[in-house]
Amino acid sequence: MKTEAVTSHSSELNYLNCDKSVWSWVTTVDHKRIGLMYLFTISIFFFIGGLAALLMRTELAMPGHTFLPGDYNAAANTYNQLFTVHGVIMIFLFIVPGIPATMGNFLLPLMIGAKDVIFPKLNLLSFYIYMVGAAMALMGLFIKPIDTGWTMYAPYSIRTPSAVIWMTGAAFVLGFSSILTGLNFVATIHKLRAPGMTWLRLPVFVWALYATALIQVLATPVVGMTLLLLIFERVFGVGVFDPTMGGDPILYQHFFWFYSHPVVYIMVLPAFGVVGEIIPVFSRKPLFGYKAIVVSSLAIAGAGFVVWAHHMFTSGISDFSAKVFSVVTFLVAIPTAVKVFNWVSTMYKGSISFSTPMLYAMAFVFLFMIAGTTGIYLATLAVDVYYHDTYFVVAHFHYTIQGGAVIGLIAALHYWFPKMTGKLYNVPIANVAWFLIMFGFNLTFLPQFVLGMQGMPRRYFDYIPEFAGLHMVSTIGSYINALGYSLALFNLLYSAVYSRSKAPANPYNALGLEWQIASPPPHDNFHEIPVVTHEPYAYGKPAHGHGGAA
Amino acid sequence: MFRYLPEQGSDYAGTVDNINNLVTDLSVFFTVAIVGTMIFFAIRYRRRDGVDHETPHIEGSTFLEVIWTVVPTLICVLVAGAGYFGFEKMRTLPVGEEPVEINVYGQQWAWSFEYPNGKKTSGDFYVPVGKPIRLIMTSRDVTHSFFVPGMRSKMDVVPGKYTSSWFRPIKTGPQVVFCTEYCGTSHSNMMATMRVVSEAEYEKWLADKGRTQTPAEEGKILYTQNACNSCHSLDGSRIVGPSFLNLYGRDGVFADGAAYHADENYIRESILYPNNRVVQGYGPPSPMPAYEGRLKDDDISKIISFIKTVKGEAPKPAPVQSEKSKADLTPDARGKLIYQQKACIGCHSLDGTQVVGPSFKGIYGKKGELSDGTPYAADDAYIKESILNPQAKVVKGYPVPSPMPPYQGQLSDADLNDVIAFLKTLS
Numbered sequence A: 001m002k003t004e005a006v007t008s009h010s011s012e013l014n015y016l017n018c019d020k021s022v023w024s025w026v027t028t029v030d031h032k033r034i035g036l037m038y039l040f041t042i043s044i045f046f047f048i049g050g051l052a053a054l055l056m057r058t059e060l061a062m063p064g065h066t067f068l069p070g071d072y073n074a075a076a077n078t079y080n081q082l083f084t085v086h087g088v089i090m091i092f093l094f095i096v097p098g099i100p101a102t103m104g105n106f107l108l109p110l111m112i113g114a115k116d117v118i119f120p121k122l123n124l125l126s127f128y129i130y131m132v133g134a135a136m137a138l139m140g141l142f143i144k145p146i147d148t149g150w151t152m153y154a155p156y157s158i159r160t161p162s163a164v165i166w167m168t169g170a171a172f173v174l175g176f177s178s179i180l181t182g183l184n185f186v187a188t189i190h191k192l193r194a195p196g197m198t199w200l201r202l203p204v205f206v207w208a209l210y211a212t213a214l215i216q217v218l219a220t221p222v223v224g225m226t227l228l229l230l231i232f233e234r235v236f237g238v239g240v241f242d243p244t245m246g247g248d249p250i251l252y253q254h255f256f257w258f259y260s261h262p263v264v265y266i267m268v269l270p271a272f273g274v275v276g277e278i279i280p281v282f283s284r285k286p287l288f289g290y291k292a293i294v295v296s297s298l299a300i301a302g303a304g305f306v307v308w309a310h311h312m313f314t315s316g317i318s319d320f321s322a323k324v325f326s327v328v329t330f331l332v333a334i335p336t337a338v339k340v341f342n343w344v345s346t347m348y349k350g351s352i353s354f355s356t357p358m359l360y361a362m363a364f365v366f367l368f369m370i371a372g373t374t375g376i377y378l379a380t381l382a383v384d385v386y387y388h389d390t391y392f393v394v395a396h397f398h399y400t401i402q403g404g405a406v407i408g409l410i411a412a413l414h415y416w417f418p419k420m421t422g423k424l425y426n427v428p429i430a431n432v433a434w435f436l437i438m439f440g441f442n443l444t445f446l447p448q449f450v451l452g453m454q455g456m457p458r459r460y461f462d463y464i465p466e467f468a469g470l471h472m473v474s475t476i477g478s479y480i481n482a483l484g485y486s487l488a489l490f491n492l493l494y495s496a497v498y499s500r501s502k503a504p505a506n507p508y509n510a511l512g513l514e515w516q517i518a519s520p521p522p523h524d525n526f527h528e529i530p531v532v533t534h535e536p537y538a539y540g541k542p543a544h545g546h547g548g549a550a
Numbered sequence B: 001m002f003r004y005l006p007e008q009g010s011d012y013a014g015t016v017d018n019i020n021n022l023v024t025d026l027s028v029f030f031t032v033a034i035v036g037t038m039i040f041f042a043i044r045y046r047r048r049d050g051v052d053h054e055t056p057h058i059e060g061s062t063f064l065e066v067i068w069t070v071v072p073t074l075i076c077v078l079v080a081g082a083g084y085f086g087f088e089k090m091r092t093l094p095v096g097e098e099p100v101e102i103n104v105y106g107q108q109w110a111w112s113f114e115y116p117n118g119k120k121t122s123g124d125f126y127v128p129v130g131k132p133i134r135l136i137m138t139s140r141d142v143t144h145s146f147f148v149p150g151m152r153s154k155m156d157v158v159p160g161k162y163t164s165s166w167f168r169p170i171k172t173g174p175q176v177v178f179c180t181e182y183c184g185t186s187h188s189n190m191m192a193t194m195r196v197v198s199e200a201e202y203e204k205w206l207a208d209k210g211r212t213q214t215p216a217e218e219g220k221i222l223y224t225q226n227a228c229n230s231c232h233s234l235d236g237s238r239i240v241g242p243s244f245l246n247l248y249g250r251d252g253v254f255a256d257g258a259a260y261h262a263d264e265n266y267i268r269e270s271i272l273y274p275n276n277r278v279v280q281g282y283g284p285p286s287p288m289p290a291y292e293g294r295l296k297d298d299d300i301s302k303i304i305s306f307i308k309t310v311k312g313e314a315p316k317p318a319p320v321q322s323e324k325s326k327a328d329l330t331p332d333a334r335g336k337l338i339y340q341q342k343a344c345i346g347c348h349s350l351d352g353t354q355v356v357g358p359s360f361k362g363i364y365g366k367k368g369e370l371s372d373g374t375p376y377a378a379d380d381a382y383i384k385e386s387i388l389n390p391q392a393k394v395v396k397g398y399p400v401p402s403p404m405p406p407y408q409g410q411l412s413d414a415d416l417n418d419v420i421a422f423l424k425t426l427s
Helices: A022-026 A030-061 A072-095 A100-112 A119-142 A164-191 A204-236 A248-261 A262-283 A290-306 A319-346 A357-380 A383-388 A392-421 A429-456 A466-497 B013-044 B062-091 B200-208 B215-225 B264-272 B297-309 B323-326 B330-339 B379-386 B414-423
Strands: B102-108 B111-115 B120-122 B123-129 B133-139 B143-146 B153-157 B163-167 B173-179 B191-197 B251-253 B259-261 B367-369 B375-377
Touching: A030 A072, A030 A392, A030 A466, A072 A119, A072 A164, A072 A392, A072 B143, A100 A119, A100 A164, A100 A204, A100 A262, A119 A164, A119 B375, A164 A204, A164 B163, A204 A248, A204 A262, A204 A290, A204 B143, A262 A290, A262 A319, A262 A357, A262 A392, A290 A319, A290 B200, A319 A357, A319 B013, A319 B062, A319 B330, A357 A383, A357 A392, A357 A429, A357 B013, A383 B013, A383 B062, A392 A429, A392 A466, B013 B062, B102 B123, B102 B143, B102 B153, B102 B297, B120 B123, B120 B323, B123 B200, B133 B143, B133 B153, B133 B297, B153 B163, B215 B297, B264 B297, B297 B379, B330 B414, B379 B414
Parallel strands: B102 B133, B123 B191
Antiparallel strands: B102 B111, B111 B120, B133 B163, B143 B153, B143 B173, B173 B191, B251 B259, B367 B375
């Protein structure tokens, strides 16, 4: 039971209206405002990255050169730039900052009972470093769009005339933003927990942020170093990766995946946390196996560091390395499976309401089952040799990153929307958007598994006629998917600005600390630091009294 | 359910497909079971009429946690094991059968193929049905990947390195080949057709070749042209470096004790960077000059093809001259021995022909111009300096920097005097 009374008047000043000047926003050190600024920025990049994807899907609807401007080769080059832009923007500018920088920034202090993160100015610096990196990436797009794929494999990336330096420079700078945010979160979780907020009373979303931050701090420097070496090689001709200068192209792949495999967990672990928050609230049940979920988050973060070469089974590494990395990769499967079992079990004998966030959480479980099981194919050595660099891999990681991380972000936006804005969104529209996203997403990517099974390689501008029908289905699915996202985000944006329905402080009757203060929260979060006396998901205790009607 | 893999074209394709189908069946079962359970719970325990019903406070169950940790672990062990042994099969050439070896070259944006008899082709290539086919692949520019869906085989084709894969085609007909490592503008058009034909048809196709020299024959010419023959014999006798006889595929030990297997990558590295890893008994340092920048990638492939053909019975090793008998020799005879043992013979002839460096015939006392235009006279001091530090003074007309390794620390002053005594006999 909390000692702090739930007292907040809607007329009271909150973090949004306490100072409305533009200057107060650009110089703010308030974690909530920084979270919103990130949210606004990454939404723009989500839109640009999505647009690139739609242009690609339109070209791919039918075989041959059909849609992109110019002659065949010019269109092929444009296509190569499009998939690179899509990948680089979606990964480095959208989904890596994704949940941690937006929802994490907004919620972390609220969920642990703190007034802000531990280094508020560093937090703002992270945001501006991110903006510098984003500006560099956009410069690269205007000068000569990079055509290397987001993986920027050497020696192609050393020889292509496109603006590789701008883009790798951008990713290098963005890495610092990521490292500083991670550092800030780790220190905040260690030092600023409210009295009584023991480690085992932390909400699982905070645990997920903690595991994510550890990866950000430990893995990001490696990609920074790699990209810097790439720049050195291009500018000064220092032979590190290009064999004509005495380098080794496979070394680049090792360096690259040493970061870029763990980065998948930077994207998806926070989404696991979001689902772990939503399911108990809408089932009115404690999170089943809380400790197992916490341990599995840390286990995934740890195991994620030792599996990188499973991206390289056919790259020319030794057969022995391939075997070791295959076996180790299966270690990631087990904690992931444990999480899914726990989420589903939480619903057992619950009182389940199909609110929009709960619909997204259930969609997440479904999509992540497909992501996880198709990951097993790719960990299995003999089978991966066949699937590597085909559409099967494309579909798998879109189920993981879009079905996992993006759906997690959209779920979080709906769930915490009343807290962030103090308003309610239009529920029927939100549910229609949910249906369009689910339908469109599966229509886009299920056929891609089949294409991969049939042998369709990835990053192909053109393809043999055998693959035609499924590509058309996939393209139609992508339009429906895009429509769904547009509707969902438009609904939230419109409701945030124009909705007249005011959100109560605790619309879901949830126990998290963030729900015990006004919506939207006051500038300093808690007028008085709360004292925590119970575990985070104490739902369903008859004596508790919180399980009443919504 | 979900059986979409293309028709099986190689003998291990069945293994790959069985593992794939096992994973598919397990995946479908667990996805349906878990998502089905979730939907069942969602419907069974839904909040009716928007009113909360009382819920039990269940925090977890150690029993269930153990079950759903152990069961997935066992399944993972099963699947990982199947993948492991399937891979083993895909990577291991059948013993006791000579594979058809084809050199594959990737370049932006075409595949080309070279057969042991010298036949070259690109785009379309032929293989005989029923025989193991071994592809030895390298790239002339960026990384590519050689993917034959029907064979279930895929391997990256990397510049500056050899990779290989093998398969045994089990049915005749065309097989599509894709490049699956992104390589630029025409990546999606970098395809080839592998025509699997009967052995008779293959032999007929192979015999019809446009040129007469095989890669191994060209390799033999390179072997002589580049003076490899001065240090590496073909008959098993030791000159300076190891003989090429039965070299390919040999297992041995480096000077530092590490084991090596003499495959394509090992030979390539030994040619380009002889001092990276030296075989026990031959240094370090190796007296061999580095061929980095002096041989093209294709030349190295040809030399390797040649080395593969040098096979047979090794003769008995010749008796080694002992230290004692050496002292009994005249200075110029000792000098000649040093000339042979230190591989000077590789670059400096005795008959006036220019190999890599100047011939030793009449070299003592010779006068001329250095590469910077200053005059020199080949006296004792000049010769000693040229041996110990070849870069100090390079004679006009010879490459700067000199490809000759420095002999500083390898030859004593007495040795140098012996060499000079030997050179004086060559006027």
